[in-house]
Amino acid sequence: MTAAAMTIAPAAAEPLLRVRDLKVGFSTGSGTLLAVRGIDLDVSRGGVLGIVGESGSGKSLSMLAALGLQARNAVVSGSVHFDSQQLVGRQRKHMRSLLGSRIGMIFQDPLSSLNPVMTVGDQIREVLFLHDRRLTGKGATARVLDLLELVAIPQADRRINQYPHEFSGGMRQRVMIAMAIANDPELLVADEPTTALDVTVQAQIMRMLRELKEKLGLALILITHDLGVVAGHADRVAVVYAGQVVEEAEVHDLFADPRHPYTRGLIASIPKLTATGSKLYSIPGAPPRLGAYPEGCAFHPRCIHAQDICRTTAPPTMAFGGHRSACHFADRLPPWDRGNEAERQGQNG
Amino acid sequence: MLNYIMRRAVAMPFILLGIVTLAFLLTTITKGDPLTAIVSERQMNNPEIVAAAKARWGLDRSLPERYVIYVANLVTGDMGTSFVTRRPVSRDIAARLPATLELVIAAMAIGSTTGILLGLLAAYYRDSVIDQTARLFSLFGSSVPIFWLGLALLFVFSVHYHLLPGPGRLDARLTPPPSLTGFMVVDTLLAGNPAAFKDALLHLILPSLVLGWTVAGSISRIVRANMLEIMEREFILTARAKGAGELRVVFRHALRNILVPVLTVLGYTFAYLITGAVLTEAVFGWPGIGSYAVIAARSLDFPAIIGVTIVGGMMFLITNLLTDIAYVFANPRVRLN
Ligand SMILES: Nc1ncnc2c1ncn2[C@@H]1O[C@H](COP(=O)(O)OP(=O)(O)O)[C@@H](O)[C@H]1O
Numbered sequence: 001m002t003a004a005a006m007t008i009a010p011a012a013a014e015p016l017l018r019v020r021d022l023k024v025g026f027s028t029g030s031g032t033l034l035a036v037r038g039i040d041l042d043v044s045r046g047g048v049l050g051i052v053g054e055s056g057s058g059k060s061l062s063m064l065a066a067l068g069l070q071a072r073n074a075v076v077s078g079s080v081h082f083d084s085q086q087l088v089g090r091q092r093k094h095m096r097s098l099l100g101s102r103i104g105m106i107f108q109d110p111l112s113s114l115n116p117v118m119t120v121g122d123q124i125r126e127v128l129f130l131h132d133r134r135l136t137g138k139g140a141t142a143r144v145l146d147l148l149e150l151v152a153i154p155q156a157d158r159r160i161n162q163y164p165h166e167f168s169g170g171m172r173q174r175v176m177i178a179m180a181i182a183n184d185p186e187l188l189v190a191d192e193p194t195t196a197l198d199v200t201v202q203a204q205i206m207r208m209l210r211e212l213k214e215k216l217g218l219a220l221i222l223i224t225h226d227l228g229v230v231a232g233h234a235d236r237v238a239v240v241y242a243g244q245v246v247e248e249a250e251v252h253d254l255f256a257d258p259r260h261p262y263t264r265g266l267i268a269s270i271p272k273l274t275a276t277g278s279k280l281y282s283i284p285g286a287p288p289r290l291g292a293y294p295e296g297c298a299f300h301p302r303c304i305h306a307q308d309i310c311r312t313t314a315p316p317t318m319a320f321g322g323h324r325s326a327c328h329f330a331d332r333l334p335p336w337d338r339g340n341e342a343e344r345q346g347q348n349g
Numbered sequence: 350m351l352n353y354i355m356r357r358a359v360a361m362p363f364i365l366l367g368i369v370t371l372a373f374l375l376t377t378i379t380k381g382d383p384l385t386a387i388v389s390e391r392q393m394n395n396p397e398i399v400a401a402a403k404a405r406w407g408l409d410r411s412l413p414e415r416y417v418i419y420v421a422n423l424v425t426g427d428m429g430t431s432f433v434t435r436r437p438v439s440r441d442i443a444a445r446l447p448a449t450l451e452l453v454i455a456a457m458a459i460g461s462t463t464g465i466l467l468g469l470l471a472a473y474y475r476d477s478v479i480d481q482t483a484r485l486f487s488l489f490g491s492s493v494p495i496f497w498l499g500l501a502l503l504f505v506f507s508v509h510y511h512l513l514p515g516p517g518r519l520d521a522r523l524t525p526p527p528s529l530t531g532f533m534v535v536d537t538l539l540a541g542n543p544a545a546f547k548d549a550l551l552h553l554i555l556p557s558l559v560l561g562w563t564v565a566g567s568i569s570r571i572v573r574a575n576m577l578e579i580m581e582r583e584f585i586l587t588a589r590a591k592g593a594g595e596l597r598v599v600f601r602h603a604l605r606n607i608l609v610p611v612l613t614v615l616g617y618t619f620a621y622l623i624t625g626a627v628l629t630e631a632v633f634g635w636p637g638i639g640s641y642a643v644i645a646a647r648s649l650d651f652p653a654i655i656g657v658t659i660v661g662g663m664m665f666l667i668t669n670l671l672t673d674i675a676y677v678f679a680n681p682r683v684r685l686n
């Protein structure tokens with residue numbers, strides 16, 4: 001039995017994961033370039049937090065750094081509390097006892113995430129042995145078979161001795177999931193878990209993650225560039241732009257009343273089957289490169305609502321109950337209408 | 350894959366025949382007259398002696414005839430008789446090959462362990478002082494001339510400090526053990542002679558260090574380059590996210606993925622050193638196949654030259670085959686195709 005199952009979940013006030021002012025930089029010849037610029041996140045026990053943003057906005061990096069898995073040239077500051085334990089600056093040895101046991105991770109491309117020269121069974125067994133020294137070989141194999149069944153991989157007793165390249169993309173991701181939940185984690189971080197998969201398989205994997213979440217009572221961090229994925233599966237959503245959280249809200253509030261122009265643009269770019277035109281909308285321009293963040297609000301060169309103040313002054317974060325937005329005009333944006341938004345942005349951008 | 354290996358094994362005799370033919374043809378285009386190795390200068394003026402010598406060594410036959418006779422004999426394991434030692438070439442080689450193998454195996458053991466460790470360290474601590482030091486060390490090993498390094502080490506450890514013995518395989522005052530394997534270290538053990546065993550081992554240290562250093566250079570470079578690439582791969586992150594320690598990440602996850610290129614270099618280096626250890630053998634008075642080849646070449650000892658060529662080629666083929674078999678175990682993908 002895990003520690004989580006034994007303790008009674010504390011009041012909602014104390015989140016399972018609490019990230020405050022997380023900054024991640026890379027030291028280069030011309031000083032340190034910040035890629036994650038002060039991120040705050042809360043993940044409640046059993047909750048699902050979606051982290052959304054364009055590619056390169058710092059989603060992966062912030063979670064990796066929070067768990068001590070950042071590249072060696074990265075500099076991390078801020079605080080990350082997991083079950084009230086501070087993780088930033090913690091010794092590697094201590095981090096290792098959490099990773100793979102109380103915190104599991106899956107990544108975008110299951111083929112490159114699995115070791116090509118180890119059997120699938122050995123890779124799952126490894127995570128079991130790493131966190132349970134008294135485990136016997138037989139016990140481990142039995143557990144692996146259970147896990148493969150749990151993630152619905154047929155013919156587990158045969159599959160256990162196969163190598164990753166003998167699996168299909170979806171099956172590989174199931175193996176990754178089996179490995180990540182092998183030790184009954186309290187938190188599962190899924191970094192673009194369906195991006196590299198076929199559309200039909202994407203839905204299966206998302207359904208499986210949700211079922212496992214219910215069955216095992218784990219909290220889920222769902223990192224994706226696709227707001228559509230978040231809409232169906234997250235409780236709360238954090239929208240990340242240029243290394244900062246620009247908006248954070250309950251998923252329903254976010255879609256019903258987005259309070260940040262960037263979020264509005266993202267929602268407008270979700271492809272709609274019933275759309276009148278076949279043209280897909282996308283936010284004009286491109287996100288800033290690492291370290292080349294515009295003065296004031298980093299989004300201003302792409303924002304149709306930008307005013308002079310946006311070009312000089314970084315916007316404060318405004319809170320509307322549990323809904324936060326970092327925009328000078330968060331309380332004064334025109335009423336939200338998805339259809340109009342694409343048109344309006346199209347004209348101005 | 351098994352099929353492929355079988356095909357390779359079947360092809361070996363034919364490749365060998367090709368090597369024999371080439372070696373044979375090459376000896377005919379050299380300008381030198383092999384008779385000078387057989388007949389003394391004074392006797393060269395005596396046509397009778399010259400004719401007798403020609404007949405005795407088969408040099409009066411035409412080239413195609415000589416070729417056919419040679420290949421026919423070769424099939425029975427007969428490589429002809431050395432002009433110089435006047436003994437069967439196969440016996441000469443059998444006596445000298447183990448000495449080379451002993452040296453090369455020791456050098457490979459030293460060179461591959463240090464090479465792999467240095468390569469791993471250099472890659473893991475890339476661009477750090479450790480990396481620079483490891484790279485300097487391997488650069489030194491592969492660029493400093495062997496005879497210089499050998500002589501320098503001999504001078505320091507043998508002549509100056511008397512820590513290690515000089516050239517040769519065994520102290521002249523000791524009785525050599527009966528040659529069972531041809532490996533001095535093994536034969537002295539089998540003979541139950543610990544004093545000789547220790548002496549043989551001490552004799553082996555310097556030459557295998559010198560030769561091993563050059564090996565370490567090339568191995569560490571290939572390990573470093575491949576490790577740098579592998580350590581960036583996503584499954585390394587997965588391993589860390591599972592809670593694996595760095596030693597496990599490097600040895601269990603990364604190293605296993607670079608076995609194929611490392612085995613390739615190891616196999617190639619081993620095969621190359623069988624005849625390529627010649628400088629080391631020369632510096633350390635090591636009676637191996639390399640120094641035999643030098644003597645043979647200098648005296649136009651054709652049977653010996655062709656014999657060494659065949660053995661060298663055979664070593665290459667065998668090592669290649671073994672490397673191929675090793676691939677099968679190193680890479681599950683090869684196993685299926
Ligand atoms: N090891 C690294 N060295 C330098 N820059 C990096 C490194 N890892 C990530 N970055 C940069 O950090 C930024 C955020 O990357 P990432 O978190 O992977 O984005 P995403 O939101 O797509 O997951 C990007 O600009 C990326 O180029």
Ligand code: SF4
Nearest residue numbers: 297300303310327328
């Ligand atoms: S602060 Fe200004 S530029 Fe930034 S999102 Fe709001 S309106 Fe646009």
Ligand SMILES: [Mg+2]
Nearest residue numbers: 059060061191
């Ligand atoms: Mg990412």
